[in-house]
Amino acid sequence: MSLAGRLARWEVLLAAVLVTLVWTGTSLSAVFLTPRNFANLTAALIEVAIMALPMALVIIAAEIDLSVESMVGLASSLLGFLWAEGVPLQVAIPSVLAVGALGGLLNGVLVSRFGLPSLVVTIGTLALFRGLALVILGPRGISQFPDAFTAFGFGTVPGTAIPWPALVFIALALVLGIVLHATWIGRQVFATGKNASAARYSGVRVARLKLALFVLSGVVAALAGVILTARFASARADAGTGMTLTVVTIVLLGGVNIFGGRGTIPGVVLAALTLAVLGNVLRLANVAAEIQSIAIGALLVVSVVIPTLAHRTKLAIDRVSGGRRRPAGAVGAGGGTGP
Amino acid sequence: MTAVPDVPSAAGPGPRPARLVLEGVSKAFGATRALIDVSLELQAGEIHGLVGENGAGKSTLVKILAGVHPPDQGTITLDGQPAAVHGPAHARALGIAVVHQEPRLFPDLTVAENVFMGHAPTGRLGSVDWRTMRRATERRLRELDVPLDPGSLVRGLSMADQQLIEIVKALTLDARVLVLDEPTASLSTHEVERLFAIVRRMRDRGVAVLFVSHRLDEVFALCDRATVFRDGRHVTTALTADLTTADLIRHMVGRAVERSPRAEHPIGQPILEVAGLSRAGAFEDISFVVRGGEVVGLAGLVGAGRTEVARVLFGIDRPHAGEIRLDGRPVTFDSPAAAMRAGIAYVPEDRHQDGLVLDFPIATNVSLPILTRLFRLFVRPSVERRLAEGYGEQLRVRMRDVDQLVASLSGGNQQKVVLAKWLATRPRVLILDEPTRGIDIGAKVEVHRIISELTASGLGIVLISSDLPEVLAMSDRILVLHEGRLAAEISRAEATEERVMFAATGAARVAEGPAAGAAGSPR
Known part of the structure; x- marks a missing residue:
């Protein structure tokens, strides 16, 4: 079980980094460990963190969805448009989520039925969804949402310091964590990511599975758009711009292999917390926003480079020390079943 | 000439x-x-x-x-x-x-x-x-x-x-x-x-x-x-x-033909019937029957269309014409999942690419095709382990335990894991595509023993192999493909390497006389 061991070590490393950051934060500022700051903490990254959860499943299945940030914008502008047209939110929100599912379905059909690379497909829909958002709402912003709705964005779960959006994140992390790690669906996701061909020969309906993952990603991105609209009490077509980079950063920092087949939901949760706390600490230390962006970019590169280097080093060590017959080339071929 | x-x-x-x-x-x-x-x-x-x-x-x-x-x-x-x-x-x-x-x-x-x-x-x-x-x-x-x-x-x-x-x-x-x-x-x-x-x-x-x-x-x-x-x-x-x-x-051909003695067992009713099966560019008008307890060898040269036939039978590719019947009922498969449910299992030619998830432990490889049958939603590792241990013992897989990664096994043991995973689906018909390619002699003998045991339990087996002595030793009947067409069907009693090679090289068409002579004379 060297695989589980390696991932466990990665998560332990993340946890250690997180503890160090919290310790730095508390020593930097007295307000760090207050409920108010906790609200700030979640505010910075909550939509991104929510979207990172389904993205983890998509990347483990050896695909990627770069269109999520535009789906946030499409969801926000559609919600604003419907509300401005007098559609009640009880109808508008489910409609927005349905559009998210449709967008995901489009990605999924293009990838799984037509066999197109998801990198290209979702770059296309990245532009497409943003364009639709701008057509629907134009440059204007819609506000005057009802208090109950904005309270969902600002408020906390009664009796606790947990903001409502954070509760969504926790619930989704629990559900997807269980699905990925304890059910046959999760097993099929891993098998598809490690060796799609062997999975297909083993009766896994690979195309259908990928389609479902893209739909999930679309729905959750639309949900993130609704949450963002509630938190800012304003619907805008440019909502979510630039979020995809951070979503992917969290997933990869969480130990998910960019080539598919490896990763855990606990790792992604830890990575989201780490990134949120890092941003918070940098802000408390009065580091400029530009520098924060550099930090996130560097983290993305480092979180891809370190596991790859570690893997290479391990292979090199195996090659030097192992005298036994080695199917390592075949392992590489089996693991890297990306398009 | x-x-x-x-x-x-x-x-x-x-x-x-x-x-x-x-x-x-x-x-x-x-x-x-x-x-x-x-x-x-x-x-x-x-x-x-x-x-x-x-x-x-x-x-x-x-x-x-x-x-x-x-x-x-x-x-x-x-x-x-x-x-x-x-x-x-x-x-x-x-x-x-x-x-x-x-x-x-x-x-x-x-x-x-x-x-x-x-x-x-x-x-x-x-x-x-x-x-x-x-x-x-x-x-x-x-x-x-x-x-x-x-x-x-x-x-x-x-x-x-x-x-x-x-x-x-x-x-x-x-x-x-x-x-x-x-x-x-x-x-x-x-x-x-x-x-x-x-x-x-x-x-x-x-x-x-x-x-x-x-x-x-x-x-x-x-x-x-x-x-x-x-x-x-x-x-x-x-x-x-x-x-x-x-x-x-x-x-x-040259070799002395070693025929491993095979336990005689009754051959049952037809399970799989194929009639006029064609796929453009791959094979044409293929018809044959597989009965329970029978090994049907599929011989032919590389590119003769053997694997292509198997891929259609397992629902990976679609046929353009012809009919497949299972227990007398016509069936069509739109995916391997559907073929599997109907009772067809396929051990593919390329073990590493199509047969196994090398980076998975033995237990999860064995359970992969039947996950949805074993579990309603939640996977219970103890059930998977017991299943894999059972087949590991039956097929004599040499392993530390079922948590070992398949990548770390030898070729022969990997092949046994592939067999285990398909036997776990409890198939009616098992298609074996080059089941002993690239594995050592000891493991090969064991795979042959497993094939014999399986037929004794009433399974119908289609054996695709480029190893002529293996086809001759294991098969009850041999179908020879030549350039996508059925060139000959030879019974176990009449099969010789020469006859199979004649049909496989297309020589039978050119020289029908010498073919019969060659098959009869050396012995």
Whole structure:
């Protein structure tokens, strides 16, 4: 079980980094460990963190969805448009989520039925969804949402310091964590990511599975758009711009292999917390926003480079020390079943 | 039978000078010894046939001459000079031109550009001299009597024309040695004739031609001498005039046939019935029946369509015509999942690519096809482990425990894990595609034992194998495919290696008489 061991070590490393950051934060500022700051903490990254959860499943299945940030914008502008047209939110929100599912379905059909690379497909829909958002709402912003709705964005779960959006994140992390790690669906996701061909020969309906993952990603991105609209009490077509980079950063920092087949939901949760706390600490230390962006970019590169280097080093060590017959080339071929 | 050219050959009759000499060449890939101490002499101005069963070492030899693989041992001499081939480009520089089975051309470039790829004539300032290129190509096409326009794109040209362009390319290199690897596999009779005329003309100019083919009638029609390889060794070289088809096949097969005694068991009702099954470009009009407790061998040469038939039966590809019946009821499969549910299991040819998730433990590999059957939603590792342990014991998989990664097992044990995973689906029909390829003798014997045990339990088995002794030893009946068609159906009692090879090489059509004679006489 060297695989589980390696991932466990990665998560332990993340946890250690997180503890160090919290310790730095508390020593930097007295307000760090207050409920108010906790609200700030979640505010910075909550939509991104929510979207990172389904993205983890998509990347483990050896695909990627770069269109999520535009789906946030499409969801926000559609919600604003419907509300401005007098559609009640009880109808508008489910409609927005349905559009998210449709967008995901489009990605999924293009990838799984037509066999197109998801990198290209979702770059296309990245532009497409943003364009639709701008057509629907134009440059204007819609506000005057009802208090109950904005309270969902600002408020906390009664009796606790947990903001409502954070509760969504926790619930989704629990559900997807269980699905990925304890059910046959999760097993099929891993098998598809490690060796799609062997999975297909083993009766896994690979195309259908990928389609479902893209739909999930679309729905959750639309949900993130609704949450963002509630938190800012304003619907805008440019909502979510630039979020995809951070979503992917969290997933990869969480130990998910960019080539598919490896990763855990606990790792992604830890990575989201780490990134949120890092941003918070940098802000408390009065580091400029530009520098924060550099930090996130560097983290993305480092979180891809370190596991790859570690893997290479391990292979090199195996090659030097192992005298036994080695199917390592075949392992590489089996693991890297990306398009 | 040798066609004597009307143009006298350059060297005239009598011994011709040796052009290319291989001495003591050996090549191993890991534990597999592909070529063992092989010697071969190609004379200037001869066409030399090279034949042998699948895995006899023919393609390895071609790859060594093409510079793709360096030999482990042995020497290559070209016109008396020792020549080590360092790579494909170096092979070309030495004057060794290799025409592969599949033409490797650039479809979006013109005929002339393809012919001069890598050595285009240049004008001043190093720019490509298009006119010279076009003229030179035109001249050579005319020399070979090939009616092609040098300016037309390769895309859209027939396989035969592409094959000819490869040969023209070889000509521009002033080839001293021309190697043709299965050049007629995709050609029609007429196109084959045209190709042969050109090859003969090249021979007459003093080029040494090595003609690798499965089609024995072609070897007799074209070649001056023929060499037979078997199991990586040189068996014989003789003038084709002194050989018969039966001789050639006997040399190719050669081994003493070991038939492992098989427990007699009753053969039951038909389970799988296939009628008129066709898939365009792969196979045509295939019909057969598999009964319970029966092993049906599917023999044939590489590319005969055996795996393609299996892929259709397992729902990976769709048939274009024909019917599949399971227990008398017609079925259609739109996916492997559907075929699996109906009771068909397929152990694929490529274990690493299609058979296993190498990075998964043994237990999860075994449970993968039946996850949805075993568990409603939540996976219980203890159930998976017990299942894998049960099959591990039955199939005698050598492992530390079922949590071990499959990648760390030996080839034979990996194959047993593939078998375990398919047995766990409790199939009615099990299709085995090259189940013992690349595994050691001990594991092979065990796989054969498992096959025998499975038939005793009433399973119907389709055994695809290029290992002829294996097919003969294991099968109750043998179906022989030749170029996508059913060439023969031979019962266990009547099956000999010679008969199977006759059918597989298409020789049965040409020489029905000798085939029967050869099958009857040696014993």
